[in-house]
Each structure stands twice: as C-alpha cells, then as structure tokens.
Amino acid sequence: MGRDAGFIAAHAGLASGALAVMIPEREMTIEQLLDRLNEAKRHNKSSSIVIVAEGGKSGNATEIAAEVSKQMPFYETKVTILGHIQRGGSPSCFDRNLASRLGVAAVEALLKGKRDAMVGMVHHKVVLTPFEKAISDKFRLDSEIVRISDILSI
Amino acid sequence: MSDIKKIAVFTSGGDAPGMNAAVRAVVRSCIFNNIQVAGIFRGYQGLIEGDIEELTARSVNHILQRGGTVLKSARSDDFRKPEGRAKAHEKLKSNGVDALVAIGGDGTTPSTKSGTRPPPTAASFL
Numbered sequence: 001m002g003r004d005a006g007f008i009a010a011h012a013g014l015a016s017g018a019l020a021v022m023i024p025e026r027e028m029t030i031e032q033l034l035d036r037l038n039e040a041k042r043h044n045k046s047s048s049i050v051i052v053a054e055g056g057k058s059g060n061a062t063e064i065a066a067e068v069s070k071q072m073p074f075y076e077t078k079v080t081i082l083g084h085i086q087r088g089g090s091p092s093c094f095d096r097n098l099a100s101r102l103g104v105a106a107v108e109a110l111l112k113g114k115r116d117a118m119v120g121m122v123h124h125k126v127v128l129t130p131f132e133k134a135i136s137d138k139f140r141l142d143s144e145i146v147r148i149s150d151i152l153s154i
Numbered sequence: 155m156s157d158i159k160k161i162a163v164f165t166s167g168g169d170a171p172g173m174n175a176a177v178r179a180v181v182r183s184c185i186f187n188n189i190q191v192a193g194i195f196r197g198y199q200g201l202i203e204g205d206i207e208e209l210t211a212r213s214v215n216h217i218l219q220r221g222g223t224v225l226k227s228a229r230s231d232d233f234r235k236p237e238g239r240a241k242a243h244e245k246l247k248s249n250g251v252d253a254l255v256a257i258g259g260d261g262t263t264p265s266t267k268s269g270t271r272p273p274p275t276a277a278s279f280l
Contacts, residue, residue, distance in 0.1 A: 087169050090221045095172035100218075103179025106255045111187055113156045115253070 002053025007141045009053035012082075014149045019048035021149060022064070024055035025141045030067050033058070037072060043154065101126060162251040163209075164194035164201065165223040166258035173223040176257045178214040185211045192251060196226045197258075198233035201242045206249050227258075 002009045006023020013021035020036050022028045033050065040048050050068075052061040059067070065077040091099065098121065105119045105126040118134040120127055163180040165173050177193070184191035193213070195205040217224050232238035246254070256262050 084168070087171070088221045089171050090219060091171035091175055095170075096175040096218055099172035099175035100179040103176040103255070103257075104183040107161060107180055107183040107187065110158055110161060110253045110255070111156050111189070 003055045005139055005141065006053040006055065007139065007145075009051045010141055010145045010149065013049075013051040014145055014152070016049050016051070017152065018051045018149065019045070019153045021051045021053070021146065022056040022058055023051075023053040023141070023146075024057075026146060027057055030058050030064065033064070034068070034071055037068065037075070040153075158189060158252040160190040160192065160250050161253045161255060162192040162194050162201075162206065162246065162249070163225070163255045163257065164197055165225045165227050166197035166256060166262040167227060167229070168259065169222050169227055170259075171221050173257055174214075174217040174220050177223065177225055178217055180255050180257075181209050181214045182211055190250075192249060193225050196228040197230060197262075198238075198242065199228040199230035200226070201245055202230065202232050202238050204245045204249075206245065206251075223257075 002023065004024060006021065006025050009021050009023050019040055020028060020033055037048060052064055058064060061079050061081060065079045068075060069077045102119045109117065109119060109128055114128055116131050117128040118131060120129060161184050163177060165177065181191050191209050192206050193209045194201045195207070233242060
C-alpha cells in the first residue's frame, strides 16, 4: 500500500514510534536512512522500526532491509509486509464511528436531492465533495504528522 | 424532499475496516427514513450480473464490529466497458433502484461521464 500517497505509512510510523518513514511525498535515500540508523545507534537505541510505503523510490521493504543488513551486519533485520492482513482487520472505535456517520450522511444527502458526490470529513464535520473534484484533487499528507514523527524518533 | 423510493448500497475495491459499519449505517438510515434498501453483492461486477437482494434492518445485525464486507467486493473489468455500464444501468432500473451509495476508495468513484447518466450516487469513501 502507499503507491501514490504515504499517509497510511506516515500515520503508522507515528503510531509505532518508527525511526523513519519512507514515503512518496518525502524521498529518503538509502544513505539518508543509514545515517539515521547510525545516529540511532549512537544514541543507544536498541531497535528501530522503518516504515516503507509501496511508492517510495528507494526500493521496497525487502530490498531496503537487504541493503541495511549488508551495510550494518550487526543489525538483525526483519521484514513484515502489511497488506490485506491490515485491511481485513476488525474496525476500531474510530473506524466504526467514522463509517456510521458517513453511511447515514450518504443516505440523507440523497434524500435531500444531492447527487454525484463523495461523503467525507473535513475538520470533524461531514462534507460533500463533487466526484469531479474528489478524483482530481490530490490528497496532501499533513506534514505535521511526519514532523512530529521525526521529533519523537530520536 | 426527493422522489427516491429505493437505494442500493455496495462495496468495491480493496476492503477496509469499517466497511460493514458503513453498510449498516446506510441500511438502517434508509429504513429509518421509510425507503427501501437493497444490497448489491460483489461490487460493480455483481451489479452487472444482477446479484441484488432486498435488505431489512435485521439483515445487518452484528456486523458493526466485523472486518471485511458482508456485501463482498470485486474488481470489474466489465464495468470499464460501455456495454458493462449499460447492463448495470439496466439492472438498477429493473430492480427499481433510484439511487446508489458506493462504499470504497478512489477506484470506486462512479463514472459521471459514462454516456448513460447514472442514478443519483453518494459515495462513502473509507
């Protein structure tokens, strides 16, 4: 996942306390990653999580892990590929409430005569976005998530 | 007010936690508003094949907490073709469906430029 957008990877990185997130929106080279891993080692970090989105240009998770193993043989690298295991998981409280609100909003919008629109949330409020706009606008990652992740991963 | 008497709901594309909660919300809010609701199984492909079933408030019991989607999902190459979309439109008409709620990601967005004007559609994107 994360072929075009790294927001799931960025959120997963923050939630898991990852050392680095490699996402399409912010390229990180292998050299930059190795620098961060070395720095983490200097700060006595005992383990490091690296989240790799599918669309990153530095290679996939397996390739990156192989390169890290080669350059830093004292690290044991392990790779976990999340895919449908995650997508088919049980909904959290947040998921259930979001989906419940969107489902009711979709029906109420239709009954009010609105059509051809995506139901979504903006600033915690239900908002309708016309399909034309919904598919043409690119979702931008909130850089705050990556910034906080960087601060907390030292 | 609208003249919508029946809404159909379906899920499409890769599944996401919360799809069932959205299906439940659509079904129950239709019943709450005294309109009929139908479930389309297997996304656009099921729509083309007429895999459609009337639902009640009880059809969506105990799915709020479950992952996946009880309506199932599919990828449909047929829906990319005009003939497939015409067939889908026909199935909606023969089943008396006035409006659609699509639950899915960006690949689920109903084509509004598809020649045959689709029925009113609202999509919940998860």
